[in-house]
Amino acid sequence: MTTIIANGTVISTTGAEPADVLIDGEKIVALIQPGSELALSAAAGAETVIDATGKYVLPGGVDCHTHLEMPVGDIWTADTFETGTRAAAWGGTTTVIDFATQMAGEQVRACLDARFAEAEGNCAIDYGFHMVLGDVTGDSLKEMDALVDEGISSFKLFMAYPDRLLSDDRQLLLAMQQAAGNGAMIMMHAENGIAIDLLAEQAIERGETDPINHGYVRRPELEAEATHRAIQLAAVGACPLYIVHLSSSHALEQVAWARAKGANVFAETCPQYLYLNLEDHLGLPDFGGAGYVCSTPLRTKHEHHHADLWHGLRQNDLSVVSTDHCPFCLNDKAAGADDFRAIPNGIGGIEHRMDLLYQGVVQGEISLPRWVELCATTPARMFGLYPQKGVLAPGSDADVVVYDPAATWTISADTHHMALDYSAFEGFEMQGGVSTVLSRGRVIIDGGTYHGSPGDGRYLRRGLSSYLL
Ligand code: URP
Ligand code: ZN
Ligand code: ZN
Numbered sequence: 317m318t319t320i321i322a323n324g325t326v327i328s329t330t331g332a333e334p335a336d337v338l339i340d341g342e343k344i345v346a347l348i349q350p351g352s353e354l355a356l357s358a359a360a361g362a363e364t365v366i367d368a369t370g371k372y373v374l375p376g377g378v379d380c381h382t383h384l385e386m387p388v389g390d391i392w393t394a395d396t397f398e399t400g401t402r403a404a405a406w407g408g409t410t411t412v413i414d415f416a417t418q419m420a421g422e423q424v425r426a427c428l429d430a431r432f433a434e435a436e437g438n439c440a441i442d443y444g445f446h447m448v449l450g451d452v453t454g455d456s457l458k459e460m461d462a463l464v465d466e467g468i469s470s471f472k473l474f475m476a477y478p479d480r481l482l483s484d485d486r487q488l489l490l491a492m493q494q495a496a497g498n499g500a501m502i503m504m505h506a507e508n509g510i511a512i513d514l515l516a517e518q519a520i521e522r523g524e525t526d527p528i529n530h531g532y533v534r535r536p537e538l539e540a541e542a543t544h545r546a547i548q549l550a551a552v553g554a555c556p557l558y559i560v561h562l563s564s565s566h567a568l569e570q571v572a573w574a575r576a577k578g579a580n581v582f583a584e585t586c587p588q589y590l591y592l593n594l595e596d597h598l599g600l601p602d603f604g605g606a607g608y609v610c611s612t613p614l615r616t617k618h619e620h621h622h623a624d625l626w627h628g629l630r631q632n633d634l635s636v637v638s639t640d641h642c643p644f645c646l647n648d649k650a651a652g653a654d655d656f657r658a659i660p661n662g663i664g665g666i667e668h669r670m671d672l673l674y675q676g677v678v679q680g681e682i683s684l685p686r687w688v689e690l691c692a693t694t695p696a697r698m699f700g701l702y703p704q705k706g707v708l709a710p711g712s713d714a715d716v717v718v719y720d721p722a723a724t725w726t727i728s729a730d731t732h733h734m735a736l737d738y739s740a741f742e743g744f745e746m747q748g749g750v751s752t753v754l755s756r757g758r759v760i761i762d763g764g765t766y767h768g769s770p771g772d773g774r775y776l777r778r779g780l781s782s783y784l785l
Contacts, residue, residue: 317341319757320359321716323350324368326708328375329689337373338362339714342756346710364759366752368718374688375708376410376441376715376753377670378695381560381584381638384414385434388660391651394643394735397438398770400666403733405440405760405768407667408750410715411696411705411776413444415472419480420451424459428468432775439773441755442713444701446470446503450480452487460491461498467777469700470501472560475542476509476611485549492553499780501699502550503558506542506567507534507612516657527605530656531594531613536564536621539612543570547581556580556784558698561640563589563612565624572633580784582698584636585625587672588663588740593617597740606649607738609659610642626681629690635783636698637673637690641666643736664736668727670717672741674748700779714757723749733766 319339326335326347335347336355348355359365384400386393395403397414404412416431418424428447435443447468449456460471473488474481483491495502515533519525524532543559547570550557559571562583574581588608592598594616597608608614615621628634642662652659665672670691676682682690696706703712725746729739753761760768 317364317757318362319364319366319754320362321366321368321373321718322355322359324371324373324718326373327684327688328708329685329693332684337708337716339754339757342714344708344710344712344714347708366718370720370722371751372684372719372721373708374717374719375692375706376717376755377408377691378411378701378706379404379409379639379641379666379669380413380636380695380699381640382412382414382666383640383642383662386415386417386642391644391648391660393662394645394664395641395666396735397435398440399735400641401440401443401773402766402768403667405753405755406733406750406766408670408717408719408753409666410441410753410755411443411701412441412666413446413699415448416445417448418450418456422451424449424456424463428463435775437771440760440768440770441773442705442776443773444699444776444778446472448472448481449483449491450474452483452491457490457494460494460500464498464500469499469778469780470503470558471495472503472505474505474509475546476505476507476512478509478513482509485545488546488549489553492550492555495555496553501556501558501781503560504546505561506539506546506559508538508542511538520655520657525655527603527609527652527656527659528594528599530609530659531598534611534613536566536615539564540566540570543567547574547579550581551579556781557582559583561586561589561612562634563621564615565619565621568624568628568633572628572631575633578785582635582783583633584638585629585634586638586640587665587669588614590622590625590676591672592740603653606652606659607646608663608740609649609656609661610640610663611661626676629682630686635690636695637669638695639665639669643734645737663740664734665740667732667734668741671746671749675746678747694783697783698781700781701776702782714754716754717750718752719748720751721748725749
């Protein structure tokens, strides 16, 4: 089946050019000059012609940090693989990389197999996994090598959550040394969880139980300290390091310092850290802040975290924007009504990442090519999916978004497609929006209708990162 996306402006990391995109089956076969003889004959022979006049044409988004169908104790994230990947597609994301998690005492292999079974046949778009090592043991270190061979080429470790997931420095270094040998990327949740838990305990003793205290005790200094320690351990372990959900100027300074020295240190941020803050959101009265509890936390508006993060995105000290989509419904957040420590951590946003970042283009914070680089090309390169994903080029998967810069709309839980009963971005007025989405050559979103089905998405065996310095 051949498709041509005609008369649009193709956005890549190197610029914005008029081009027609010719697709055969699941792959892109050519980018052709619009109006040329070749373009006219391709259009005449194509089974499907999508008119992209006045629109941008870009590679499908790659969201490399999501938590679909994930339990925290007895509470599960609201989006299943089916609902979450469908919502992602609505927002122009055509690849997600989620996590398989090994908790202390569990076998890596068994946890991964269970995760494969949960996703299989349910995803609307292509998907991969990182592996969370909740316990670094002889078994998990040995399994790391096997997993890299099977397309799981990145491992998340935690410096937070002492009672559940924290690895001590010895464990961190062991995993890093193993990654140095097998080429994997170490992803780090960089917060000093031991210090944070002490501050949280002291806050509760003082009767400070509201959600805003989650933000007060998870101090930016403790994100910076852990980020610095992770950077130094990775230097000793000689592996590449990727800091997840970076939220503060303090931590960004550490990443910029490491990168200025030429270290293979990378970081992502998420839309919530660019647009939301501690006082106006986490500090909402009557437990309203619970919907904004996530870790790392939202930061104070009285410092310059937002401006610094945008600057980091321009400078490439922040190379990726993911969502850390971790949606819990409000009745689940109520578990922490008397103690902010019991509020399940996470914000949902898988559907709105591309649009929220596009507002950065509208506001002059980033360029159009940088938007595509942050949301599609770099995450694909960072996690071994390039050039299959993240680029419109001959031979790449035909994951394509047709984006209308003239669209205007408002984010609302009443109209979003996530299985989440609120939106952290409720009422945000958006300029620009997704018109059409193709996943491996098939139109899955068009004219406000979803045309895909669960099981369309395939598991992606990832290679090693092609982004290293
Ligand atoms: O609050 C968050 N980010 N929850 C998801 C788990 C994690 O640490 O990424
Ligand atoms: Zn984390
Ligand atoms: Zn996360």
